[in-house]
Amino acid sequence: MIDLRRLRLLREVHVRGTLHAAAEALGYTPSAVSQQLSVLEREAGAPLLERVGRKVRLTEAGQVLVVHADALLEGVDAAAAEVAAVSAGRLAGVVRVAAFQSAFLRIVAPTVAALAEQHPAIRVEATEREVEQGVPELRLHRLDVVVGDEYEDQPRAIHPELQREVALRERITIVLPAGHPLAAARRIRLADLADLPWAACQPGTGHHEMHLRACRQIGGFEPDIRYTSDDFLILLEMVRTTGAGALLPDLVVGFDPPGVVARPFASGGVGREVFLLTRRSRTPTVQAVVDGLVVAAGAAAPAR
Amino acid sequence: MIDLRRLRLLREVHVRGTLHAAAEALGYTPSAVSQQLSVLEREAGAPLLERVGRKVRLTEAGQVLVVHADALLEGVDAAAAEVAAVSAGRLAGVVRVAAFQSAFLRIVAPTVAALAEQHPAIRVEATEREVEQGVPELRLHRLDVVVGDEYEDQPRAIHPELQREVALRERITIVLPAGHPLAAARRIRLADLADLPWAACQPGTGHHEMHLRACRQIGGFEPDIRYTSDDFLILLEMVRTTGAGALLPDLVVGFDPPGVVARPFASGGVGREVFLLTRRSRTPTVQAVVDGLVVAAGAAAPAR
DNA sequence: GTCAATTGTTCAGTTATCGTGAACAGATGA
């Protein structure tokens, strides 16, 4: 097992160039530094230093190790800081969140704002990412929370070392341009829209599948999906300007975007679930962020 | 300074639930474990364990610390493994590379293939990302190499702790649909294309700026940029199908895509530089990847 | 309920590790 204090020694030698300087900087004698570095070489199983003139230089193995040393020493500092903060009663640390677009806008963003007041020592880092991309990074500890979605009847497999938590259940609505003849109706029969061009996400996505299935099973027609983009805001804009229709979750139309109307299905309909994924072991800090996301999701869900 | 062996003890206690089991697993007596954990609590400045019945459980601070412990212990293992590999003469370790689209396709992908043979113990992880997004992650040690581009007369500022290396200098060519009247010419005067619609990257990008500047200064006209996308392959497709023109780097048209022709400027012209960014301290492993990228960039540059 | 078994803790004593300081060898530059 490589010892951290010895790694700190190695880093200091790397930075200062001589054992004497490193020894002085850390309050040791050169003798101690020399001996400890010998031990480190035994631990690492490779020579780390080579003498050049009367100075000393790191070997390749030494350079490799010193890079890791930097990361590790930074890591223990972060650990100590977080423990100190947590034991002082406040939550702290970095939590990395990934979310798909609409959840990012309507759930993650308000959560960040709320947590900034509630737990100022928590630093939330957020990225837009689809679930498929996020899950491997979650398992590699590069993300802490992934916000994903799942349409009715399209259950996703979940990895056993991950934990899933429902943030929001919502209905899919039919979105039409404000000027459409049926826009005034309170509810809309999908079958009446068989001739409409549609805007949906790219083929292969859950949304595209849901769109096809809904039109076939509820509407009884094969939809003319003419515009595709994975950006829901683009889909909304296509509806507004081109006269196409779209099937969008409440979360997206919750903006009440101008120029379009959102109406529920006259019968049946489709649901969507927004969920949070984390590793099974949650720190209190991650838990606080998860709690914040659940609250924000509840607030984002429009009353129906 | 928190000691790693004590962290390993803590983790073992967390996993196994009792000091005895942890002691047995690691070859200590329960007495030693108890004493060392007391020391760890002093080091961490917070109680980490609480007795529940005759077993023991981690406090909040303990749980926080054990998460960091996992990451740190994994880190030392990775460090030891990489040092062992390097000192055995072969390069090893994970190198994370980010590149913009065309560099990803034409430089990073071939590099990955070449390195897989040359240094099988190097694991290259690649992501598509623009320079602006990549630089902060580079500084946070979440990326090791960023491949970026820079158009003539638009120098980017570079952070002092980063190192920049030119991979490729190339010329911008005028790309026209194969059926265009001027497609047969060997060289093309930009001024002759004043009435053409154009496809370019989004406003605000270096490419868009370059496009405007070239048309104004070399062609003497204000271009009608009708189609914008940051995806060069989409731009090419727009040229092929809609009859628009584009100003694209050799790297993009090096594909010799069907249905379009690429011609140099009749006079003057614009250059682009593809460069690599790394932190100043490169391990031999990172250096090997950088070398591989430079070679691949050279191979990707079409002869002129 | 009682008692053996199991848990964590504490204490003294031993062992291993870490540090100092002096003595040494090689390299540098006045």
Added chain:
DNA sequence: TCATCTGTTCACGATAACTGAACAATTGAC
């Protein structure tokens, strides 16, 4: 050439780590 810098080695004292026994608290079988 020689004083001065470098890193290394050695013996020895100081510190830390570990063991083993004794102890208190809890649990579960009888």
